[in-house]
Amino acid sequence: MEVIMVNNSISDQTKQTILKLQQKEITEQAIYINLSKRLKKESDKEILLNIAKEEGMHSEIWGRYTNKELKPQRFKVLFYSFLSIIFGYTFVIKLMEKGEVGSQNAYLKLSEEVPEATRVYHDEQMHEQSLIGMLDEDRLQYVGSMVLGLNDALVELTGTLAGLSFALQDNKLVALSGLITGISATFSMASSEYLSARSEDNSDAKKSALYTGIMYIFAVIVMVLPYLLFPSDKYVHALITMLILVVLIILIFTYYISVAKDLPFKKRFTEMATISLSVAGISFIVGILVKKFLGVDI
Template sequence: MSSEAIKLAKRFYLDEWTDAMLYKKLAEWERNEKIRKEFERLAELEAWHAEFWKSFLEKRNEKPPKPGISRLTLWGVKLLRKVLGPGSVASLLEMGENSAIEKYFRFLTEYSTELSAEERETLRRVILDEIEHEKFFREEEKAFHVENIRDLVLGMNDGLVELLGAVTGLSAVYPNNPQIVGVSGLVVGVAGALSMAIGTFVSVRSQRQVKESIRSRMEVLFEVSPEKTVEELKEKLTEGGLPEEIAEEIAEKLKTNPDAVKRLLLPETEENEVRASLYTGLSYLLGVVFPVTPYFLASNSLTALVFSVLLAGSALAIVATLISLLSGISVRKKVAEMVATGLGAAFLSYLFGRLMEAVFHVSAL
């Protein structure tokens, strides 16, 4: 077997072993009996997956790597579990499951001829297990409103990046007046939080109203002409890739079940616009705190800027690390990506501030 396949198998073994330990810890921390049992079941499945890859390597006279889980990973999982609840953990773990499904399918496709019939069948079962995990995660997302936790992460990230850019640019204009920079940053931050919250409220509410309007129209259409509604369902199934004869058969069987037809044509959304706007606005304000606070404590703007960059960069790194630890994304890459984009925006803002100072001579000395 190729060295690349062996390298992937070793990586899969470590990932599955880590996931098994992670689910086991989550089960130990969980008070909800239903969720705890599900985490225990997932831990057993992941342990079986890890054993498959271990056996896979040993059959090829390859020594499996020594597994281990870092304290940082456990700390990140436990912190996120306590602060945001099991739904947030489920949401981020789903990203890792999606990644595993794609990697395993690619491995099965590319190295099929190098696998025994038993190994191919076992790997198919592993892929099906990972897909089954997604079902549990989707159910947990609905129960814990995980879509709003994503609003929180994005809102905080926006607040950090935008306000860091704003105070950095203002620091170039007011180098010896940090209070003006701080107050200006707060004004911009509050205005940004309100704008984000209102924008989220209007967007989510509009989407819900449009769907409700379409759903009402469909109810009328089903009462007036069930055949037309079934025809729309057939078109949707065909567009989704089903052969026309199968789509027609499904549509005919469902024409006596209007509720099923309406759910297929227009799935319901459970996102609440008030909750979404509050998560977005408040998390944006939380992001504002880090880059703005130093300007109320330092004697000059340039000193404050150093601490502002350090605080904002640290906050971005923590958010990126927590996401990476649970989603299977490289911690280094995710941290580098978020910190680089945030600090890059701040640097460009500083240059723009210096340009405005030179052009309009507005520096307050």
């Protein structure tokens, strides 16, 4: 059994840093254990449990310096577990790994007073390599289909609802038209994705179509919701709320993709938001012009 000599002459600042690292390690151990319970692949489970075991060992090392026995931060464990249900375990692991950069820097600074910090630092590097090797989550294989469904729904329906808002000036009529258009477009997009995947000899064409359809109908429901909640004559309020929701959807989804797939966030978010809002603005003008020149008054 390895005997670790503890340096009791470390500074108070270093002790505080070690205490934070101890808390982080014991909390992440609990998170990895929770994530492992939801995985079907035994190899992935084993990797996560091994990493959880090492995190626990690191916590014990820091505990020899703090002389404290800490418990996982319950809220943080529950929060990451919730995120894994919504966004998948890949997103959560990548999100946690982003936080490791600062921790690894802390380990390097600690190494002057605490020799074990160097070993823990190398363990963390091994963790990252192991994690990257296991990230083959099913849903990430269909990110292209998800992006297709969401992008098309946001661009098409944003323009449609914006145009209808001033053409009809009645939230109930806009919601009715939006739902009919959105549901029809969902089946159209899903079937198109299925045929496209089949033409490329994709054995999982049904899953591709399913992910496309799910993202499309999700966007439809969220975007039409303001028109159902506001009074019929408050179409401007509904339109503004819908545009805010569109930006929020783009923000959340772009962040998810940027973390899970290691892609740039700012450029993708700006591009997608600009396209959707530009289409909404053009359709808004078209709606006014159509109403004026056709002389339609509802």
